[in-house]
Amino acid sequence: MAHISINSDYSEWGSSTDAGERARLLQSPCVDTAPKSEGEASPGGLDRGTTSTLGAIFIVVNACLGAGLLNFPAAFSTAGGVAAGVTLQMGMLVFIISGLVILAYCSQASNERTYQEVVWAVCGKLTGVLCEVAIAIYTFGTCIAFLIIIGDQQDKIIAVMAKEPEGAGGGPWYTDRKFTISLTAFLFILPLSIPREIGFQKYASFLSVVGTWYVTAIIIIKYIWPDKEMTPGDILTRPASWMAVFNAMPTICFGFQCHVSSVPVFNSMRQPEVKTWGGVVTAAMVIALAVYMGTGICGFLTFGAAVDPDVLLSYPSEDMAVAVARAFIILSVLTSYPILHFCGRAVVEGLWLRYQGMPVEEDVGRERRRRVLQTLVWFLLTLLLALFIPDIGKVISVIGGLAACFIFVFPGLCLIQAKLSEMEEVKPASWWALVSYGVLLVTLGAFIFGQTTANAIFVDLLA
Numbered sequence: 001m002a003h004i005s006i007n008s009d010y011s012e013w014g015s016s017t018d019a020g021e022r023a024r025l026l027q028s029p030c031v032d033t034a035p036k037s038e039g040e041a042s043p044g045g046l047d048r049g050t051t052s053t054l055g056a057i058f059i060v061v062n063a064c065l066g067a068g069l070l071n072f073p074a075a076f077s078t079a080g081g082v083a084a085g086v087t088l089q090m091g092m093l094v095f096i097i098s099g100l101v102i103l104a105y106c107s108q109a110s111n112e113r114t115y116q117e118v119v120w121a122v123c124g125k126l127t128g129v130l131c132e133v134a135i136a137i138y139t140f141g142t143c144i145a146f147l148i149i150i151g152d153q154q155d156k157i158i159a160v161m162a163k164e165p166e167g168a169g170g171g172p173w174y175t176d177r178k179f180t181i182s183l184t185a186f187l188f189i190l191p192l193s194i195p196r197e198i199g200f201q202k203y204a205s206f207l208s209v210v211g212t213w214y215v216t217a218i219i220i221i222k223y224i225w226p227d228k229e230m231t232p233g234d235i236l237t238r239p240a241s242w243m244a245v246f247n248a249m250p251t252i253c254f255g256f257q258c259h260v261s262s263v264p265v266f267n268s269m270r271q272p273e274v275k276t277w278g279g280v281v282t283a284a285m286v287i288a289l290a291v292y293m294g295t296g297i298c299g300f301l302t303f304g305a306a307v308d309p310d311v312l313l314s315y316p317s318e319d320m321a322v323a324v325a326r327a328f329i330i331l332s333v334l335t336s337y338p339i340l341h342f343c344g345r346a347v348v349e350g351l352w353l354r355y356q357g358m359p360v361e362e363d364v365g366r367e368r369r370r371r372v373l374q375t376l377v378w379f380l381l382t383l384l385l386a387l388f389i390p391d392i393g394k395v396i397s398v399i400g401g402l403a404a405c406f407i408f409v410f411p412g413l414c415l416i417q418a419k420l421s422e423m424e425e426v427k428p429a430s431w432w433a434l435v436s437y438g439v440l441l442v443t444l445g446a447f448i449f450g451q452t453t454a455n456a457i458f459v460d461l462l463a
Helices: 019-025 053-064 067-079 082-110 115-123 125-161 177-193 201-224 242-247 249-256 259-267 274-306 320-356 364-388 392-420 429-460
Strands: none
Touching: 053 201, 053 259, 053 274, 067 082, 067 125, 067 201, 067 242, 067 249, 067 274, 067 320, 067 392, 082 115, 082 249, 082 259, 082 274, 082 392, 082 429, 115 125, 115 259, 115 392, 125 177, 125 320, 125 364, 125 392, 177 320, 177 364, 201 274, 201 320, 242 249, 242 429, 249 274, 249 392, 249 429, 259 392, 320 364, 392 429
């Protein structure tokens, strides 16, 4: 590897120069890694973790798969059918995998352990702050999507329990969607979100994986052996326009976005090497691709253009197998919301401490009061927005645009900056190729983000 002079000026904003201190504050809760210090660094620059290659594949698959798969059949419909949807996913997968490899390369070069710290070290203060703000907004939007998913699935379950016909209104007050979402959120999500540490994430991860695979299996089975009352709409065979294909990109980005948690996973490996990591993420993305394609193709062919943005809503309420899938999704989301909130809260806390120039080691009482206040504000705002935004497709479209930044824009900027920092007088052809590829990643991510933002402003708000 050529010698790289990475930008590591953290003295601005009065923050600590101990990278381990910052990493512990902003650590992703998905992976346990030991704090690093200057005297304990391994010869390769990073501490050896305990995660095997197979374990790393499982963690990356788990980080990738989630409630986003519910929107994939609608994404196939938006893209214009199976052929367009599969082609789009396969094409984007190459860029998605390369982004994960770039992040590992830059993590080694900068000796940083988290996504935002890598961006800070490689690209500097301004890009680092933008990255942290993007993470906070992304996790905030994902929490809104989770609450909407809870409401969607509860509506179907309550309709069966109350023996109400589909779409019937005027039921008892305790079956009202706003009341059920609020009650569930206050009873389960808020108490799980307040603690400083999240010790149940391993159980939540297992539950999320089981629920995801079960939902996929049910959608495939229901396509092979459909119920008589389910009649598909028009089965599109070609996209209405090229823009229709691009409109499906945010959903794919939201589904495959595991890049923020990938850096801690890479550094938790026994052999944190870029070549090994390339095999890990390739295997993980192929598994995720199989799950998403199975869900997207079978869900789309079952309902056609009439598929709901949340595919489980397209199935009859009385179907018990689908009802179990809804229960799995609710349980998964109930435990995933606190983890996403933990990540967002940690980033907000880090930004606040940097702005104030305060050390991480501070009065415990002040930290507790600030944490409770941040949690309450976060929780109430996400709940309020979820109550008045019933369409999960719109939320996923917006946060999918931000996911494109994590997948394409920031890795592309890191690659460009890392190559520009190499101390070589004569640049080989591969140097120019990598810089050009970084520019391509940034351009692609900026296009998806810009298109999503434009749709949200000029289509959804004006409609």
